[in-house]
Amino acid sequence: MxxxxxxxxxxxxxxxxxxxxxxxxxxxxxxxxxxxxxxxxxxxxxxxxxxxxxxxxxxxxxxxxxxxxxxxxxxxxxxxxxxxxVLFTHSVKSLGEWLRYSNETYRDVTGSRDIVADKKLAAMLKCEPGKSWFLIEAVRRSDQFAAPLGWTEIYVLRKFAGVVKRSDHGRTPVHEQVAKMYGQTTEYAQMEIFVRGMPAPIAKQLGVKAGSPALTVVRRYYGLREELFEVTITTHPEGRYTYTMDMQRSLRPRL
Amino acid sequence: MxxxxxxxxxxxxxxxxxxxxxxxxxxxxxxxxxxxxxxxxxxxxxxxxxxxxxxxxxxxxxxxxxxxxxxxxxxxxxxxxxxxxVLFTHSVKSLGEWLRYSNETYRDVTGSRDIVADKKLAAMLKCEPGKSWFLIEAVRRSDQFAAPLGWTEIYVLRKFAGVVKRSDHGRTPVHEQVAKMYGQTTEYAQMEIFVRGMPAPIAKQLGVKAGSPALTVVRRYYGLREELFEVTITTHPEGRYTYTMDMQRSLRPRL
DNA sequence: TGACGGACTTTGTCCGTATAAATTGGGCAA
DNA sequence: TTGCCCAATTTATACGGACAAAGTCCGTCA
Structure with missing residues (x-):
């Protein structure tokens, strides 16, 4: 157009x-x-x-x-x-591109397990308390730097737990793996960015001080009929991550 | 469509x-x-x-x-x-809507002055060191809460300094005021979000502890020929601000 | 060689017509 | 009254034709 x-x-x-x-x-x-x-x-x-x-x-x-x-x-x-x-638009080819991680970053999976959302987790994920999830925990690292970029928690529906077995698991966005393996497509997505003091368990994993400034990004992926099927929560220490977005005035072609 | x-x-x-x-x-x-x-x-x-x-x-x-x-x-x-x-799009009507401040927030201007960008400021604004700016400093407040939401620094070209005299100055995005008063339109814009320890001068204005977690959002507005004409930097303490973005799969209507 | 012009190709614009599908609203029956 | 079916309206899809405008290609000429 x-x-x-x-x-x-x-x-x-x-x-x-x-x-x-x-x-x-x-x-x-x-x-x-x-x-x-x-x-x-x-x-x-x-x-x-x-x-x-x-x-x-x-x-x-x-x-x-x-x-x-x-x-x-x-x-x-x-x-x-x-x-x-519409006057201004920001477009991305895929939701993987949405997160501006370059190809030199990857997930170093530390573990995965089933988990049931308690009240606090349900609030973070925006799901009903008691809902079952499959949790993948990983450290996000870069080929370039020794220090980890951040901590990632990936919550997917239990039926999608098989994604951890994929060979490309650490380098491909999980929602893309879910799409390929199970045909689950993302129709709608939501992102939240906020700041908090670094939680102690994550601080330990990343080797930073608990309570130090941390940037947390929550991404929620919805399929058909508004079904929430994946949530990722990444937490970055100060100086390790900047979210950038560019917007262009959209020119209306005809007339 | x-x-x-x-x-x-x-x-x-x-x-x-x-x-x-x-x-x-x-x-x-x-x-x-x-x-x-x-x-x-x-x-x-x-x-x-x-x-x-x-x-x-x-x-x-x-x-x-x-x-x-x-x-x-x-x-x-x-x-x-x-x-x-293009698979996913996020659209906004105006760049004012981009920042998800509702109508219940406003800027409480504390002062304004001319300023020349030193090396550090130039890096933050992404301009040449030595460039002249007109700086407006303000506390962002809400009608709903007593505590300030954050601290705002608005850098505009000196020729646009007249915006501070407008009656709607505190409640309308400055780039819109610039557009109305001087005809400067935004063709391109960029946003960066990162976390840092709260700088001491801002901490004092907001009544929080220096070094506590702070979310900083930098918005750069460009006119024709890539000319940077406004930069706003807002800094929020923990719990006072969450950036949210929704994305929809762009449905191609025909076919 | 390089510039120019004209023939040719391909899409752009515009006209006419016909039938199908979707929606609305009213009439009729339960 | 409520629900269903039919008729009228309106857009969707599809066919046909004609000329204009834009781009390409090539031969000619300086």
């Missing part, structure tokens, strides 16, 4: 359907067609603009791409926004 | 053009049409699929929307990717 025809040096070439789209956009922005209401039907637009159905539909397609309307057979064109809504 | 026709309960309805699109996608993924090469022309596709030009073009439009091809009059359909590139 980046570089479609109709653009010349940033300017938009004139054409029948673009003119119609521009007029409709204006009418939507000015409230002639309010949000929630219907646009005129294709037949009406054909009459009022003296254009063919093809041309009218091409114009309406622009409004769809801009997120201004949705269209339904039997219903019509519903105005859902007065302005193109 | 969320909910176009052709989808029923997540499944895709069969239709001529979707079949053609699916076949072409497969051929692209398998390398029959390699990246950089051309797809068959519309006329050729009409012949090989026994479909009208309209139908073929509808199929190709799907590939365009998926970012697999670009089309040019006189050239053809160039394959630019073997797989739909």
């Amino acid at each position: 980046a570089d479609l025809p109709g653009k010349v040096h940033g300017k938009v070439k004139a054409s029948r359907y673009r003119d119609i789209a521009a007029k409709l956009q204006k009418d939507i922005r000015l409230g002639t067609y309010a949000v929630g209401n219907l646009l005129p039907t294709e037949t009406e637009l054909m009459a009022s603009y003296t254009a063919s159905r093809q041309t009218v539909r091409e114009a309406l397609r622009i409004l769809i791409d801009q997120g201004l309307i949705i269209r339904r057979a039997g219903l019509g064109s519903v105005v859902i926004a007065a302005e193109p809504p | 969320a909910d176009l026709p052709g989808k029923v309960h997540g499944k895709v309805k069969a239709s001529r053009y979707r079949d053609i699109a699916a076949k072409l996608q497969k051929d692209i993924r398998l390398g029959t049409y390699a990246v950089g090469n051309l797809l068959p022309t519309e006329t050729e596709l009409m012949a090989s699929y026994t479909a009208s030009r309209q139908t073929v073009r509808e199929a190709l439009r799907i590939l365009i929307d998926q970012g697999l091809i670009i089309r040019r009059a006189g050239l053809g359909s160039v394959v630019i990717a073997a797989e739909p590139p």
Whole structure:
């Protein structure tokens, strides 16, 4: 959607359907067609603009791409926004890329076991207390540095426990392994970043002082029907990890 | 682009053009049409699929929307990717929404002054040492709680210093004020989150212990030609701030 | 060699038409 | 009243055709 025809040096070439789209956009922005209401039907637009159905539909397609309307057979064109809504976007190819660990990092698994969420863990994972999980604990390390980057706790549904046996287990994001082995896809994900004093058990593993500044990142992965199937909690000591995100103004290609 | 026709309960309805699109996608993924090469022309596709030009073009439009091809009059359909590139997106309406402060928070400005970036500050801002900035310092507070949420340092170019005089200064993101007053728009932005021990001067302002865990968020705003025009640094004590981000699998509407 | 021009190819735009599918609303029956 | 089916409306899909605009290719000419 980046570089479609109709653009010349940033300017938009004139054409029948673009003119119609521009007029409709204006009418939507000015409230002639309010949000929630219907646009005129294709037949009406054909009459009022003296254009063919093809041309009218091409114009309406622009409004769809801009997120201004949705269209339904039997219903019509519903105005859902007065302005193109999205201005800035941040995109990632996969949720693995989301975490900006480079390829030189890996998980050094220290152990794994079944665990039942008590009230405190349930709050952290955002699941019901009493839910069963399979826990994988690991130290995140880098090829470059001797000091560990952080401590990782990975909670997956018990039925996915088999991922620990994979040969690429330490270097591939677990949610990708789950997808490959069990076909569980991630439909929705959530991340939380906050600061806390380093918990004593983790401090011991990482060789830092308990209570020292620690950055904790919680990632929750949801499948179909909002089912939470994996949560990872990583905790980093001061100076070992920075989360970075870039955002770009999204250019709307057509018109 | 969320909910176009052709989808029923997540499944895709069969239709001529979707079949053609699916076949072409497969051929692209398998390398029959390699990246950089051309797809068959519309006329050729009409012949090989026994479909009208309209139908073929509808199929190709799907590939365009998926970012697999670009089309040019006189050239053809160039394959630019073997797989739909973007899988997960996080979108925000404005960069103000980016920072998840609700409307109940505001900046309590404690002072402002000119400042020249020394080596240390330049590294933090990612600018050249010696660059001049206008610094606004403020405590971020909430209507709900007595304790301050954090400490904010806002660095803007000196020519934008006038924003402090605005009546809405404390409740509107500064980059929006700059946009309104001076027409400076944000084309690109970057965020960094890391943990550090609370610096003594800030600790004093916030009434917490120096060296206690602190979450620092740096936001850099760039205009046209990569010009850095604003940087904000906010520092939060433990328990006062959590950064949250939601990501949704981007559903490609057609097909 | 390099610039220019024209023929050719390919997509862009626009028109006409027909049938299918989805949605709504009203009438009818339980 | 409630629920179901039918008819009307509206968009979705698909066919046909025509000319314009943009890019490529190649031969000609300086």
